[in-house]
Amino acid sequence: MATDVVMPQMGESIFEGTVTKWLKQPGDTVERDEPLFEISTDKVDAEIPSPVAGTLQEIKVEAGATVQVNAVVAVIGEAGAAASTPAAVGEAKADSVPAEPQKTGGETSTTEVVMPQMGESIFEGTITKWLKNVGDKIERDEPLFEISTDKVDAEIPAPVAGVLQEIKAEAGSTVQVNTTVALIGSAAATGAVAQPAKGAPAALPGKPSPVPTVTATEPAAATEQSTTAGAAERLRSSPLVRKIAKENELDLREVAGSGSAGRITKDDVLGHLERRAGTATAQPAAATPPPVVAAPQSAPQSAPAKAAPAAAPVSSSALVGELVPMTKMRSIIAQRMVESKRTNAHVHTVFKIDMTRIVRLREKEKSKYEQRNGVKLTYMPFIARAVTATLRKMPILNASIEGDAIRYHSNVNLGIAVALDWGLIVPVIKQTEERSFLGVARAIADLAERARGKKLKPDEVGTSTFTLTNAGIYGEQFGTPVINMPESAILGIGGLFKEPTVVTDELGIDSIAIRSVIHLTLGFDHRIIDGSDAGKFMAEVKKYLETWSEDIG
Template sequence: MTDVKVPVLGESITEATLGEWLKKPGDAVKADEPIASLETDKVSVEVPSPVAGVMGEQFFKVGDTVEVGAVIAVVGEGGAAAAPSPSPAPAAAPAPAPAPAPATDAAALSPSVRRAVLETGVDPSTVQGTGRDGRLTKDDVVAAAAAKPAAAAPAAAPAPAPAPAASGRKEERVRMTRLRQTVAKRLKEAQNTAAMLTTFNDVDMTEVIAARTKYKDLFEKKHGVRLGFMGFFVKAAVQALRDIPSVNASIDGDEIVYHDYADISVAVSAPQGLVVPVIRDAQDLSVAGIEKTIGDFGKRAKDGTLKMDEMKGGTFTISNGGVFGSLMSTPIINPPQSAVLGLHRIEDRPVVRDGQVVVRPMMYLALSYDHRLIDGREAVTFLVALKNAIEDPTRLLIDL
């Protein structure tokens, strides 16, 4: 038997939550094939089998806390377990045939789909995948789960007994994921530690929208990625951070740490909650480079394949609540950073231009900052610099 141990999970991370067993005792496993998934403070991590063989005893249940280095299961080094299938092939071929299919399908599911399957109880073998090559997506599982009550309704209707119970109020208790616990803890720490203040401004998106409309097809053809608004905002933020370095700084004890680089954290929605990967050295990237990085983060966040190192550090955060329809918010700082920019939805509003009331696509900007380090004048100056760059994107090209 070979021990399966919890791998090193990253700097300062000593434990995780067992999120899911991907193999059952008795299942055949290949070397390096994932047999379990762990939830850490930031991402899901798959635990591979160290050898090929048969899944043995599992020492922890889903939801248990496991420490780095702990033995969570054993694998029997039984190469013969996979070999018997060729010898009894003539007689045994019909029986094993159905069994491997679901096992193979389950192993091929992405972490986000496996999590959705675990949470909804949907049998993935009964769902038709709409992804590439017929692969299941999270939306497929959610849709199948939503359809289940409808299918069960006719069978439940004839039964008179459950009727009284249906009128009662119900509650469900669900254990908080480790990610949600960590987010709650860190956000509360930020409120308790920083002297947080939020300053607002609005920005006319007319010119950026026009530029995006004019060049989006050429941009996608050349760079292989869609041209969004985040590329403009990250680029504008980098310039504003250079002019107002305190917004890009942090407090360490009784010292202020100034950074001559801009590592921009971007909030991305993932199945297990909000994650914040970091665009490293954003000051050296073009708009195309920024968009490619963000697109890659978004895809891998949905698949649950973001790496721990990709979410460490960061000197400034941009959170786009506008994609969910938010009109205005007061974002919370991501410690140890000292500021976070909140973007919101774009909507047509009447504004005055040259003495005339006209309709323009406007967006509210919100900068939450640590008042211990950043003065109100600096916060306002930062937002005005950002606003000017977005309202006149040429500034981004000629570095104004």
């Protein structure tokens, strides 16, 4: 019996997803829960597991296609079932955006390569670079061109193997989604490669004016891009890495990659450039200023990543005097933060917590704990347990407004903000109240690791009822976080510091002692949470932490 594989829903507000890569091919045997394909949405990049064990019988949606949730993207048959012929690959439902094979005569065929839709609100993209030239042979899923949108910079893979027959939109062109940007011919179609005159226009659907077609005789700029891309593609690297290398006239073969399978990361390139700058001799003055090198910045101010890392933020010192357009990610964050501030009646209360008891416990147990349980003992699970226990006692802090009513959530789904190189994501520990301390510690470590590796499952994002955000790792005393809608409260965790504190012994005698303290800030929606409730909540969390007695496992 065959089983349909559908596009999963990645969140309440997500109605479509882009298939970025197939991890199995027709005829392959798959196990239940084995990664089958990768998808990308506005909210998360994820590997989607197979719902059943069997044989991948048919792929209905090509890599690069954007389809609505619940659309059938593949069919899995029983083990040993015959797979569909390759001709079936790419035949999608009407609500998808696959590359559509079209006959050109004889026994050869061409496949249209279209501008993919990189998100719900994205309707066009700019081709920043072609990674192949007309006449080049291409493997399926091999990077074909790079695009840039308001939301993401990405490499777009070839939907089929063959020969790049024609490029319809040259580098620098901005075209609407679903527009044909190139044609890939079958291997037998080599002789049919289009050879239009240099600069000949090619009409683009949905655009009022034609876009020049890149021909077999490419202009100097295109040749330079092709050469750079060719050298870079032999090394595993992202578009951003190659951009930085090009701007700084750096041969990536000189850089040792520290990423997976030797992939060259942004940090590898920046580190190499710093070392090179330290040993380089003075260069002759140039007529134009040197290119700006992207530098690391705090994660919440960076752009998101989809199929490939997004354009990196640059340090403010490197951009002095420049006007830089706001990224789409920055724009979306701005909109959501303004919406939250406009909708929620924000109030904040700050409590100082004496963590000395927990600090001593952690120092005593952390080495043995990691050896025993395979997870590091951090302070986050202590706070998560205290918050969860208190939320069960005071459900008004675990509630949200729905119209003119209040939704009291039956479970504590704790969101843990995770800073990424390309932005911020809030994976969720479902039903936190049912987990032990060790279970919470493992869940936090697991979610953070998979968030950074783009391995989160669809239902692990965007379903939290209360959020923890830890900015204290950067050394701040405390902050006033914005509520993560539709939640009604958020807890900001400040840095851990040693301070002189007045302590009172059992006899009532005061003395000065050095204690380890943190500041916890509760941001709450005053529409449904009164100040007295917020104060009681924080007092209970404080008591839980300062008198810690729970077994940590």
